[in-house]
Amino acid sequence: MKRFKCAISQAVVIAIVGAAAAFIFNAFSANGISPFRKIADVPVVEDEPAGGETGPAPEAIRAIDLDRFREIVDSHGVVIDARTAADYREGRVPGAILLDYYEFRRSFDSVAPYLDFENEITIYCSGPVCEDSELLARELFARGYTKLLVFKGGFEAWEEAGMPVERE
Amino acid sequence: MMGIRECLFENEPAATGPRGSRLAAFAGNQRVILIFRIVLAAVFIYAALQKIGKPLMFADEIRMYQVLDRGPLLYVVAIVLPWMELCCGISLLAGLFMRGAALVLAVLNAVFLAMITWRTIGVMSAGGTPLMKVYFDCGCGFGATYAWKKLIEDSLFILMAAAIYFSPAFAFTLAPRRKG
Structure with a gap:
């Protein structure tokens, strides 16, 4: 149980660091995208x-x-x-x-x-x-x-x- | 509740080694664990670098699985997933937060395995293609390959991650030794 709790805590830290790095890089990248980007709905x-x-x-x-x-x-x-x-x-x-x-x-x-x-x-x-x-x-x-x-x-x-x- | 600081310092050498079956002893051997760490780190750091900075392309590759359509969730996954892979790879190499990295990689690979299985079944049922001939780009960062190879690869990655997760202790890490 101790091992699992520890692993979960570590996984949460990895997830937070990974997501933060991802969004910061995405904001400054020439190929960055908005998660809310819309594709023109034209036929x-x-x-x-x-x-x-x-x-x-x-x-x-x-x-x-x-x-x-x-x-x-x-x-x-x-x-x-x-x-x-x-x-x-x-x-x-x-x-x-x-x-x-x-x-x-x-x-x-x-x-x-x-x-x-x-x-x-x-x-x-x-x-x-x-x-x-x-x-x-x-x-x-x-x-x-x-x-x-x-x-x-x-x-x-x-x-x-x-x-x-x-x-x- | 386990503190992060306590979790970080998980580097006691397995002096007595794991007890139990030969398989457990093999999986608990620190040299074997180190090899698993290096393999997983190399694979996932390389895979991440192929996708970082190309979120639109990765989003389209994810879309091929027909599970997520264009929308915020698809784009968030395309932005974040490669960085998660990179962080896990760096953790395993550095020997920090290894159980967490192993847990994340095991879960991710289980999801990849399910997705690739789903897509393989789709290709097989749509065109009557036999399993051994199903061939596509899974979007993993390594180009197009036979689906059966990917399924075996991902299963092996899960086993490696599990061995790291269940390792009684860790050696070859950058984490400082815990005192007392």
């Missing part, structure tokens, strides 16, 4: 095909297909790569800007000059399964960027289609 809707009469709701993130994405890349639209810096260096969509979703607080200020509230911003991540492009779109939406497009196929679909890849 992701399929983009209307070209020439469609009715567009999606204005307050929505639009999911686009490969053809539409290629048009944007060819016309030098703003394209964001939401993957890690290592993935980005290994190969990316030509002209894409790196903005790792998990490094958002650290990287956003350097990317912000390339973004415009009036123009479309297209985001992709690794492939159809990854959620980072959508999560990044929600982060940007919360910061007032409303013309957001997500290429759900991601880099995987781009590469598989034999599209050009930029490397360092």
